[in-house]
Amino acid sequence: MNIVEALKEIVEPERVTANPTMLAQHSKDESYHTPKLPDAVIFPKTTEEVSRILKWANENRVPVVPFGIGSGLEGQVIPQQGGISLSFQMMNKIVEVRPQDFLVRVQPGVTRMQLNKELKKYGLFFSVDPGADATIGGMAATNASGTTAVRYGIMRDQVRDMEVVLADGTMIRTGSMAAKSSSGYHLNGLFVGSEGTLGVFTEITLRLYGIPEMSVTARASFPTVGDAVRTACAIMGAAIPVARMELVDGQSVRQVNMYKGTDYPECATLFFEFHGNEAGLKHDLAFARELAEENGCGGFVFETDSLRQAALWEARHHLAYAFLHGYPGKKAITTDVCLPLSELAGAIEHARGLLEKTGMVGGIVGHVGDGNFHSLLMIDPDQPEEMQQAEAVNAEIVRYALSRGGTCTGEHGVGLGKAKYQRMEHGNALDVMYAVKRALDPNNILNPGKIFVF
Amino acid sequence: MNIVEALKEIVEPERVTANPTMLAQHSKDESYHTPKLPDAVIFPKTTEEVSRILKWANENRVPVVPFGIGSGLEGQVIPQQGGISLSFQMMNKIVEVRPQDFLVRVQPGVTRMQLNKELKKYGLFFSVDPGADATIGGMAATNASGTTAVRYGIMRDQVRDMEVVLADGTMIRTGSMAAKSSSGYHLNGLFVGSEGTLGVFTEITLRLYGIPEMSVTARASFPTVGDAVRTACAIMGAAIPVARMELVDGQSVRQVNMYKGTDYPECATLFFEFHGNEAGLKHDLAFARELAEENGCGGFVFETDSLRQAALWEARHHLAYAFLHGYPGKKAITTDVCLPLSELAGAIEHARGLLEKTGMVGGIVGHVGDGNFHSLLMIDPDQPEEMQQAEAVNAEIVRYALSRGGTCTGEHGVGLGKAKYQRMEHGNALDVMYAVKRALDPNNILNPGKIFVF
Known part of the structure; x- marks a missing residue:
């Protein structure tokens, strides 16, 4: 069976390709996961076309993997079992x-x-x-x-x-x-x-x-990660409606300073954004500052001008690039656990301890209001021992989170990287998920090899 | 097979009953739906007991209907096909x-x-x-x-x-x-x-x-329901973080005045509650008032004292009782559609028109920030023509909502009353729901006769 020829019967032939460059583009995302080529890439323009493609694929037991822009971090778009990469590039209205x-x-x-x-x-x-x-x-x-x-x-x-x-x-x-x-x-x-x-x-x-009437950004520096996380929890406890609240650890700020030539204080830092009306914001900002200072904050700066706001957040925005540029040729494995707030400080200290013990290079950044944090582990995917070490650190971070009521992925999804933790996290409930999968996709043509690996 | 005797093997005999009073208590909720007796009521104390009860029921194809306190409005707890009423009265820790x-x-x-x-x-x-x-x-x-x-x-x-x-x-x-x-x-x-x-x-x-630092309640009177709904939409548009925003129509305020001897203005009224800090609240309240007055509001009153807050909201709180007491022997059929905000004013006018056309007694109350409103239709369940008329009004209100991107039930659920609209609302998607149901409950022992009626 020639998949490309069959698909050309469904949409105009120029929207089906097996061009090696196109196949390669649809073989990977931004993660460290090993690329895999699809057999064909197709660019549907309508729902009806997608329907006809799926009907054909289902009748012929050909895997179908939807593809957006390839910015995923767990290999969800990688056509693990070949088949059709269904690109939505032309359905962008x-x-x-x-x-x-x-x-x-x-x-x-x-x-x-x-x-x-x-x-x-x-x-x-x-x-x-x-x-x-x-x-x-x-x-x-x-x-x-x-x-x-x-x-x-x-x-x-x-x-x-x-x-x-x-x-x-x-x-x-x-x-x-x-x-x-x-x-x-x-x-x-x-x-x-x-x-x-x-x-x-x-x-x-x-x-x-x-769009809110007004927004304010702020940055607060702390002696330790624990102090920063405690501040974040206190702000959540006080129900201050922060719009963003990001933790960046000292190692990461150092990396940004090296990359950008800046001189941000190289210590645990919280980045804030507040949205609201002027009177309410003033109160929120003052209250947040008070809570930060109660938890050892040694520097609290804020900005209302939008250009200066961007500058204030620069260290947060450039974090991933600072690491990727600082370690050319390396890729980042990004952990993604999320825990109840009371367990967050311990989990971050545990993760930092693992990085120090293994001597791995990496930063920690957290969406701390949600209890979600990432460790960026810099590795060379061609060095099996580096991969293995990073995987072991990831596994240990996941194990810690699951034992304390958390989840293995707060926002990146399961894909290829977190499939092995699904049974540990969900127990029997994974069988319920699989029963749903089987009921809706009995021939297992929809993105096979993801989420379920048993 | 004797269900009661079998259940007495699973939990202590005194926690299983077929006492007529108990059966009757577990035969109904607060709705107009016809009661139906279960064969037995059981009061489990632990998850393990619930597991053993379900295992037995599944093996013996006996329906199981969970029961909380019976305050539902669409007959969800009515044991439509008999079987076991599983009461959670003793699992209340x-x-x-x-x-x-x-x-x-x-x-x-x-x-x-x-x-x-x-x-x-x-x-x-x-x-x-x-x-x-x-x-x-x-x-x-x-x-x-x-x-x-x-x-x-x-x-x-x-x-x-x-x-x-x-x-x-x-x-x-x-x-x-x-x-x-x-x-x-x-x-x-x-x-x-x-x-x-x-x-x-x-x-x-x-x-x-x-618990928020501070709360304020307010009440605003309007010439028409349309003015009140437009105000509500403007408040949502301005992103004023109202904690509650309730519409009560003039007929309903009249009913409350008759019941309570009060003299609230008998016109469309919005009830508000705001939560936040003092500075922010002051701003929110002033802004809401401004938007209300732009939409014809002729009376805007607010309270910060908690007792006076309760008094201010009294007309809203007493609404259902005012109707039930005003029409002794009658029951309320409560419609529950929810629509996109831009369709809400039209839908409420349409519902009010139906009430007037049919001469039915009833109030309209709405969680207007969500686009959800209820018409309380007072009927005597023993008068088939009243039931029929109310059902016809309900059906017409549902049809209107579905044709404008809404749902047949915003919050009361499907149960018995909304099952007949499921295909109209969900189309093919109802088959997906049923595939999930079949996958998880192949013997259809779990609350059979609810949601799915095909």
Whole structure:
């Protein structure tokens, strides 16, 4: 069976390719996971085309892997068993903005920045910010979140409705435009985060927010990571509505200083952003500062001017690049555990201890309001012993988090990297997930080899 | 097969009963739906007992219907096909409060007020307020929400983890204590709102909030319902973080005045509650007032004293009783549609038009920040023509909402009353829901006859 020839019967031939460069582009994401070529890449333009592609693939038992822009961090788009890479590059339209409803309907290939550029005209914004300029489809597939989740929630909280094509080509809608519903099972929630294993998203309706009246950023330096995390917990406890609250450890600030030639204090640092009205913000900022100083903060600076805000956050924004540029040829394995707040300081100290014990190079950065942190472990993927050591550190960080009520992945998803921890985390519940998978994709054509490895 | 005798082998005999009074108590909820007796009522004390009961019921194909306190509004606890009513009256312990994590673990029989009384000691509260003193298990089963959802979200947003017993007696956990996760499918979301059809909840971990520094209530009167709804939409648009925002129409205020002897202005009224810090609240209140006055508000009053706050909200709180007392012997059929905000004013006008056209007595009350409103239709369940007329009005209200991107139930759930609208609302997606149901409960013992009627 020639997959390329068969697909050319479904869409115009020029939208199906087995060109080696295109196959290579669709073989990988931004992670350390080993690339794998698909047999063909196809660029559908409509839901009907996606439906016909899936129907054909299902009848012929050919794997299908949806592809957005390849910014994932756990190998979700890697066609582990070959087959079709379904690229949404040509399905990137903003279908309808409904400003009065705070809703937008988009095709899955729309990127976050493309969307926010359009929404600015309406005084609205889409809140989820994972850092990368990811596609909305990819963010829905992995249940992405990032720096703003502490205030506005995660991707799953924003999705009101999706058009989904099932394994056999059936089209369904998972929700409605209503802000809430108790009608039937929560299919929005089931499909968001399913990483292409239950269906393919062809349209997504998202919740939006009004651009806040005012925003303030702040940066606070602390003697230890523990002091910074305790401050973050105190701020959550005081219900100060921070819009972002990011931890960067001293090692990471040092790396940024080396990369950018800056002189930020090389100690544990919290970066804040507050959204609101002027009077409320003033109060929030003063209260946050008070809590920081009670926990040993030695330097608290803030900015309301937008250019200076960007400069204040620079050390946070340049973190990943500072490490990648500082260690040319290396890749980053990024851990992604999330724990209850009371366990966060201990977990970060434990992770830092592991890095020191193994002598690995790496920074720690955390979405601390959510209890989520990342260790960036710099490795050369061609050096098996480095890979092995990083994997062992990752495993130990996951084990620690799971033993304290946490999860192995707060926002990057399972993909290839976290599949081995699914049984440990979910126990019997993994069988329930698999029963759902089997019921909806009996031939296992949808992104096979992800999430479930038993 | 004698169900009672068999169950007495599983738990102590005194916790199994077929006493007619007990059967009658477990035959109904607060809705107009026709009661149906179970064959037996059982009061488990532990998860292990629930597991053994379900294992036996599954092997013997006996229906099991979980029962909290019977405050539901769509007949979810009515044992439509007989069998076992599984009452959680004896599983009503607050297992663990984790103040630093803003979490609490409870058994399903704990009620909302019981929980908030305990949490007050820690300066915390559980946010969902459906009005009734419902059990946490029942609220999770129906994905309840109510007046505070506009600020704090619905039940599904609060559930971090559940212990669930599946049809065959297997125990699983659906989540963790982490604030967010991208690990595997979203089982919390799938089980919340499943109305006892996928599994039985035996423990629930909930998100909590700090009691706000300050709260203010306000009441605003408007010439028309449209003016009130437009104000509500403007307030949402301005991102003023209202904690509650309730619409009560003029007919309903009149009913309250008759019942309580009060003299509230008999016109469309918005009731507000704001939570925050003093400076921010002052600003929010002034801004809300400005928006109300721009939309024709002729009277805006507010209170910060807690007793006076209660008095200010009295008309809202007494609404249902005012109607029930005003029409002795009648019951209320309560519609529950939820629409995108831009469609809300039209939908409420449409509903009011239907009431006037049919000459039915009824009030309209709305959680307008969410686009959710209820028409209380007063009927005598023994008068078939009244029932029929109310059902026809309900159907027309649902049809209108679905045609404009809404849902047939914003918060009361499907149960018996909304099952007939499931295909109209969900189309093909209903088959996906049913595939999940079949995969998890192949013998259809879990609350059969609910949600799915095909």
